[in-house]
Amino acid sequence: MTWNKPPSAVAVAVDASDTDHARLRELGYKQELKRHLSVLSNFAISFSIVSVLTGVTTLYNTGLAFGGPATMTLGWFVAGAFTMAVGLSMAEICSAFPTSGGLYYWSARLSGDRWAPFASWITGWFNIVGQWAGTASVDFSLAQLIQVIILLSTGGNNGGGYLASKYVVIAIHAGILLSHAIINSLAITWLSFFGQFAAAWNMLGVFALMIAVPVVATKRASAKFVFTHFNTDNSAGIHSNLYIFVLGLLMSQYTLTGYDASVHMTEETKNADWNGPIGIISAIGISLIVGWGYILGITFAVKDVSYLLNPDNDAGGYAIAEVFYLAFKSRYGNGVGGIICLGIVAIAIYFCGMGSVTSNSRMTYAFSRDGAMPFSSVWHKVNKQEVPINAVWLSAFISLCMALPSLGSLVAFQAMASVSTTALSIAYALPILFRVTLTHKCFVPGPFNLGRYSVLVGWIAVLWVATITILFSLPVSYPVTKNTLNYTPVAVGGLFTLVLSSWIVSARHWFKGPVTNLGG
Secondary structure (H helix, E strand, O other), X not given: OEEOOOOOHHHHHHHHHHHHHHHHHHOOOOOOOOOOEOHHHHHHHHHHHHOHHHHHHHHHHHHHHOEOHHHHHHHHHHHHHXXXXXXXXXXXXXXXXXXXXXXXXXXXXXXXXXXXXHHHHHHHHHHHHHHHHHHHHHHHHHHHHHHHHHHHHOOOOOOOOOOOOHHHHHHHHHHHHHHHHHHOOOOHHHHHHHHHHHHHHHHHHHHHHHHHHHHHOOOOOOHHHHHHOOEOOOXXXXXXXXXXXXXXXXXXXXXXXXXXXXXXXXXXEOOHHHHHHHHHHHHHHHHHHHHHHHHHHHHOOOOOHHHHOOOOOOOOOOHHHHHHHHHHHHHHOXXXXXXXXXXXXXXXXXXXXXHXXXXXXXXXXXXXXXXXXOOHHHHOOOOOOOOOHHHHHHHHHHHHHHHHHHHOOHHHHHHHHHHHHHHHHHHHHHHHHHHHHOXXXXXXXXXXXXXXXXHHHHHHHHHHHHHHHHHOOOOOOOOOOOOOOOOHHHHHHHHHXXXXXXXXXXXXXXXXXXXXXXXX
């Protein structure tokens, strides 16, 4: 790996703004967004979107059901190591092309003149739809967690507690998205503050929970259980240990997604060709460490896996909520402390969703700036505070629409986690694939680069994404029925069909890939 030394602090203070603006002009764009973010702010936004409190909490049920503690504690580093390979390759390309468009712009620059428009089109739509699905998934999971908090606060599932209907849950989801759109309409200075606060909250929240929950629990699991117990009792008709382990990896892979936010914020980041890449790899690296601590802390308080997954328990089958609730109830006779812990997680998920809308809107702004979206001229408008205001509200609205299938089939909506993970991973891998094949000899790296290991790391990243795309499309329950079908291949395949069809029928005649706005 080659680390080209960044400019000195004095030079950055004096010249960074002009250098960043000049570099952006070289890439074909004029500066329209306020360049205010430091490396800490850039990292904070990605870290708060990766948000281990969000991902682990949301899919802890999946981890417990498929493999249990062994899959979560050991599988975390399997997914983490390969995710770091993807992140390193993305960081290298980001250093060379620090623009808000990010992935689709990279694909255009790395695929050659002939294929640039098509590569850009495919990458961009997978990226933006994956982001919208991610926001929908995060905010819907928060709405579900709020419903569980209300349930436990009113007596629990077995004590006559209030169980909100699916319509109430979707209304909570809509309210959350509305608040996120309002916050994202503020100036970037406010978003920088909220991003740093969110990063600190995630960090402190993880440490508080990983210590408090196992400490207050009167009965704790053994180290052997936490690190070696492999749960095969998943009631899904799956008996292959390898198959079970693979499905359990979804929790880890879903959590370790969203770090492309550092890329989409580069046009608002100082010294972007260095700080953008650092934001990516630091968000992944620190999330790996604190996330493992969170998984360990919670799992040491687990005793009966089958009871935690039972829909008739106090939390209605929400595993982590039941862990928190029982831990404090066993010590103090009530679960109030567990409900407070859930509140800590809820706030972390809230900031995760807020950051997701921020990243979504910047991707929407950039993609429409290049004319790729219907009514593009509307979505890349910037207000007086230098915020892409219309893109913010569009992103929130689409994320709301993507949650509506939950009213008809919760199983169909649960595929959103897989869709987000798969679509984003494909978008991450495409420019890396072009980098290691079409332009591996002529790629000009930026200040951050991997040196002679660049192609090797790139191939590892591409092969990992290809692997998980197949694995996360496999059935998760047998026999396969309309109620147990894994909708991921249906949704991702449908997305690919729509994107490809729109290209063949229309876009190939007018979409030329990234276009300069210097003349505007």
